[in-house]
Amino acid sequence: MDNPAETANKTHPLHNIPIEVTVTVGKARPLVRDLLQLGENAVLPLDSKIEDPVELYIGDRLIARGELQEAEGAEPGQLAVRLTEVAHDKGDLS
Template identity: 90%
Template structure:
């Protein structure tokens, strides 16, 4: 018996449902009092560097890691993620 997951059917109705993908570039843990003092143009330091990989999530599930880059031929400044690691099985990227 054929495995239906192995035979991708492009006409399957689920293929046209959009999902939201989030990209995390870093985290900050400021005190609430410091957040309340932030104003326009304030800088909030993150726990990562520019060259560090970003994490790609669907919901709260980490599905990939990658590098930020600017999209060629798109609107100037348009960001994208070049995937460098992709989770294929549960628990691949921890």
């Protein structure tokens, strides 16, 4: 028999509202003069390595970390994130 609380949560109107999650792979801190000189095919180095975890944010709140991978069952080259850490309470992933 279904738990009434679980059934109520599945039909809650907020469950159908889309939310934007931002995935951050790294940061760059160029000088403005260097940024203004960038053109097509320029390379902007980031402060992270390929094997470093990416961070997932909702607004400015860090909600999880993970690793980039190719999405299964999607177009070739489609990116996805496999979560390795998830924040359950405020301050979990500082």
